[in-house]
Amino acid sequence: xxxxxxxxxxxxxITLNNPPVNGLGHATRAAAVAGLKKAQADDAIxxxxxxxxxxxxxxxxxIKEFNSPAALAEPSLATLIATAEGxxxxxxAAIHTVCMGGGLELALGCHYRIAMPGAxxxxxxxxxxxxxxxxxxQRLPRVLGLEMAINMIVSGTxxxxxxxxxxxxxxxxxxxxxxxxxxxxxFASKVADTRPLPKVRDLKxxxxxxxxxxxxxxxxxxxxxxxxxxxxxxxxxxxxxxxxKFDDGIQFERERFLKLMQTTESKxxxxxxxxxxxxxxxxxxPADTPTRAIKSAAVIGAGTMGGGIAMNFVNAGIPVKLLExxxxxxxxxxxxxxxxxxxxxxxxxxxxxKFDQRIALISGTLDYAEIGQAxxxxxxxxEDMGVKETVFKKLDEVMKPGAILASNTSTLDLDQIANFTKxxxxxxxxxFFSPANVMKLLEIVRGRATGKDxxxxxxxxxxxxxxxxxxxxxxxxxxxxxxxxxxxxxxxFLLEEGCLPEQVxxxxxxxGFAMGPFRMxxxxxxxxxxxxxxxxxxxxPEISYxxxxxxxxxxxxxxxxTGAGWYDYKAGDRKAYPNEQVNAMIVKHSADLxxxxxxxxxxxxxxxxxxxxxxxxxxxxxxxIAMRASDIDMVxxxxxxxxxxxxxxMFYADTVGLPNVLDAIEKYSKGHQGQAWKPAPLLVKLAAExxxxxx
Ligand SMILES: NC(=O)c1ccc[n+]([C@@H]2O[C@H](COP(=O)([O-])OP(=O)(O)OC[C@H]3O[C@@H](n4cnc5c(N)ncnc54)[C@H](O)[C@@H]3O)[C@@H](O)[C@H]2O)c1
Numbered sequence: 030x031x032x033x034x035x036x037x038x039x040x041x042x043i044t045l046n047n048p049p050v051n052g053l054g055h056a057t058r059a060a061a062v063a064g065l066k067k068a069q070a071d072d073a074i075x076x077x078x079x080x081x082x083x084x085x086x087x088x089x090x091x092i093k094e095f096n097s098p099a100a101l102a103e104p105s106l107a108t109l110i111a112t113a114e115g116x117x118x119x120x121x122a123a124i125h126t127v128c129m130g131g132g133l134e135l136a137l138g139c140h141y142r143i144a145m146p147g148a149x150x151x152x153x154x155x156x157x158x159x160x161x162x163x164x165x166x167q168r169l170p171r172v173l174g175l176e177m178a179i180n181m182i183v184s185g186t187x188x189x190x191x192x193x194x195x196x197x198x199x200x201x202x203x204x205x206x207x208x209x210x211x212x213x214x215x216f217a218s219k220v221a222d223t224r225p226l227p228k229v230r231d232l233k234x235x236x237x238x239x240x241x242x243x244x245x246x247x248x249x250x251x252x253x254x255x256x257x258x259x260x261x262x263x264x265x266x267x268x269x270x271x272x273x274k275f276d277d278g279i280q281f282e283r284e285r286f287l288k289l290m291q292t293t294e295s296k297x298x299x300x301x302x303x304x305x306x307x308x309x310x311x312x313x314x315p316a317d318t319p320t321r322a323i324k325s326a327a328v329i330g331a332g333t334m335g336g337g338i339a340m341n342f343v344n345a346g347i348p349v350k351l352l353e354x355x356x357x358x359x360x361x362x363x364x365x366x367x368x369x370x371x372x373x374x375x376x377x378x379x380x381x382x383k384f385d386q387r388i389a390l391i392s393g394t395l396d397y398a399e400i401g402q403a404x405x406x407x408x409x410x411x412e413d414m415g416v417k418e419t420v421f422k423k424l425d426e427v428m429k430p431g432a433i434l435a436s437n438t439s440t441l442d443l444d445q446i447a448n449f450t451k452x453x454x455x456x457x458x459x460x461f462f463s464p465a466n467v468m469k470l471l472e473i474v475r476g477r478a479t480g481k482d483x484x485x486x487x488x489x490x491x492x493x494x495x496x497x498x499x500x501x502x503x504x505x506x507x508x509x510x511x512x513x514x515x516x517x518x519x520x521x522f523l524l525e526e527g528c529l530p531e532q533v534x535x536x537x538x539x540x541g542f543a544m545g546p547f548r549m550x551x552x553x554x555x556x557x558x559x560x561x562x563x564x565x566x567x568x569x570p571e572i573s574y575x576x577x578x579x580x581x582x583x584x585x586x587x588x589x590x591t592g593a594g595w596y597d598y599k600a601g602d603r604k605a606y607p608n609e610q611v612n613a614m615i616v617k618h619s620a621d622l623x624x625x626x627x628x629x630x631x632x633x634x635x636x637x638x639x640x641x642x643x644x645x646x647x648x649x650x651x652x653x654i655a656m657r658a659s660d661i662d663m664v665x666x667x668x669x670x671x672x673x674x675x676x677x678x679m680f681y682a683d684t685v686g687l688p689n690v691l692d693a694i695e696k697y698s699k700g701h702q703g704q705a706w707k708p709a710p711l712l713v714k715l716a717a718e719x720x721x722x723x724x
Contacts, residue, residue, distance in 0.1 A: 032060035033082070034067060039075040040217045041068035042210065046082040052091030053106055053131045055099045062104045065112045065120070076217035077116065079139060080123035080210065081132075086148065089130020092306075095299070106131050106163045110138035114228055119220050123213035124148050124190065124199075134161060137168035140226045143201040143216055144190040145209050150198070153185035157302060158259045158295025162286035166266040167278040171232040172197040175239060175271060182263045183250055197232065230275045239271045256541065256674045257294050293684055297676030300723065301666055304659035304677070308499050309488050311656065318485040321431060323493070327352060327400035328407050329420055331362020331393070334437055335409035337465025339391060340366055341494045344466070348390045350400050359393045366391060369466070401427040405490070407459055409437040417441060418449050425450035433483055435459040436474075439510055440561065443476045443503045453478035457487050460507060461496075462668045463553075470668030471496035472507050497667045502654040509664045511649060512678070515641035515705075517558065520546040521575025522702045523634060524615050527626035530595040531607050536631035537638060541672025546638065548605050550578075551594035556587045573702055577618050581611065624701065636693050643682045644694055647709035650722070658722035683721030691716045 031047040031054065043064035045051040061079065068074045081087050094100045104112070113120045113135065122128075122136035124144035129151045136142050144150075152161045152169065160166055161182060170178035173196050181188060194202035203212050236242060246264050254260040266285050269278040289295050310316075326342045326349045328335045335351060342349040353359035370387055373379040379387075400406060406424055410416050417438065424434050434456045436446050447453035458474020471491045475484055484500070491498030501507040506514060520533055534545025550558060559582040562574055581595065588594035589603075596605035619626050646661045655661050662677025675681045682690050691708055698706035715722065 031057040034064045037214045040214045041074045042078045044082050050085040050088030051081040054091030054094050058104050058109045075221035076119045078121045078213045085127035086124040087132025089132045114138040121217045134163040134165045141200045146191040148190035149187035151187035155185040155259050158298040160263045166282050167270045168229040170234045170270040175236040183260045234271045243268050294674045300676045304663050314481045320486040323404045325403045326405050327403040330410040340466040343387045343390045345493050351393045397427045405433040407435045421449035443474050447476045454480035469497050471498045472501045499660045512642040512645045515645045516638050519637040519641045524577045527629050536634040540635045543670045547595040551588035647712040651711045679722040687716035
């Protein structure tokens, strides 16, 4: 039973009960409709209250049945709403905590609504690239007015019930100490004999000169919504509440909703939404795996990453000790953190009280003895196996039993690091992205010996730190950097064949990346890639790279930090200005290689950069380094700025069609540096079977 029925005097109370948020899944809808019918048939019942058990009135659609036939099975949400609205006895929605999406649409179909203060009221469908499809776009403007309804529906942002107390949405917003059910039953008894019953559909949306307002809104929303069609569709549909009769508006809403359901952009957003949820599930680590308590943390190394990582703990209220080898480095690291918080304070994004609390949670030390009691220690020292060895041997000596020993290494072998200790089961990789206090992605590296409880704890911690945790196996570069290496290699080869940095960057930016590869490299520092390549030339001489980037570094052009990289930079200006000398160096290098430069299309640029990553990702999947294609998409959406409306590299490849991806790869394997393209067996197999990576 996912809705309960009980009687209080002459009032029937239907309580939606489908934890965690009373999603309106099929069983809940059916039980609610049955309750409404039962109340209709019972002469002793004079009025009906609908409310929600536990932590919500209703959060809307049941995500467990999203995209499944059950979502559309009768009684549909529209039928439930029509049953409530058509009831011959008054129906009162008793709202608390959360009333969103389909939940709010149901409430709008009731004759009366009363609410507790603090309830979150929203129609958030736009966040999944959709619009409210069960009357929300027609009924909300009738109670809130055109302007407020458009704002809520286009943004999807929750508004607290007390802020809407004076609108026709609520008959009453109660006092904070009121008992909702008692008040709702009393209210229902009071209105039991009122006829005719008030229906939101009968109200009129009055907005003088609405066309001018709507035109202004269309222009503003269009300019803000980039490649996503849903926000503008929301405006058009709400506009129908003024320009059309109610039933015509409902039909218009239905048509637009179904159209949006089919758009790639909405599919991409829904994919991202579900991928994020699924990423924290590990098949052999069940949800009830015990976790270790994380109440304190230590970070080794107060450099770029260590400082940001420490801020993550502090922001989550976990005290942290930063350890360095020299006082000077420690002071510098602590000062940087302080400055970061001061900037946030100055911008008004942090109160003085919160600022003081955060600063009080951070301390520094040079002495390992002072960190031994921490529940987790994250190592963020130089990327050098010798240094990591010294640190992990020391941690093994000083850390209390049961402490988690984490490494932020981006390229080194975590299993080797774990073996520097006598407790490899406690070692895990926590690969944060720069800037660590901002970027959402946390690659959680599962070593051969990493304990299941350690993995479960780290996944839970990632949520506490407000990160998207994605599990990766051990390999060079893990999921994200291993793929990006192919992207960088191709961007280098493109320079040899005829492109200049600006063309490549513009093509990728047009595709949707915030920054193309060369601007990105200038931001990160070209010396980082140079350092890695120099190691690769020795360790993996079989991998080919363009030497152009090395020549650039030999010119001392390390990127923004030196004011010069692939582009020139001016102080106080982040704009990239093409540089004649660099471009001449690129053209000369092609000549030195004996290549005749050719005109390369934007399509080729995008295909080579994206498909080279997809091909590597197929290997990563096959090797079991990533558990699922959607995890790879999450890595790229949250850590590498892959355009959200394209759903991530694997989703994008599925959209293009794997046979087309394979054809392109085969074509490029016959071109310059063609040996860089070996179709991954999984890609070949899925393409032949007519399947996609994401099913
Ligand atoms: N910078 C990035 O974008 C990035 C991103 C992800 C991961 N990483 C990884 O994070 C780690 C740190 O990188 P970073 O960019 O912060 O480097 P960094 O050079 O900015 O900082 C390293 C810090 O470690 C300190 N240190 C060195 N040896 C130490 C020791 N034995 N004990 C204590 N402190 C010591 C140094 O004094 C320095 O402050 C590396 O493993 C790197 O691969 C870096």
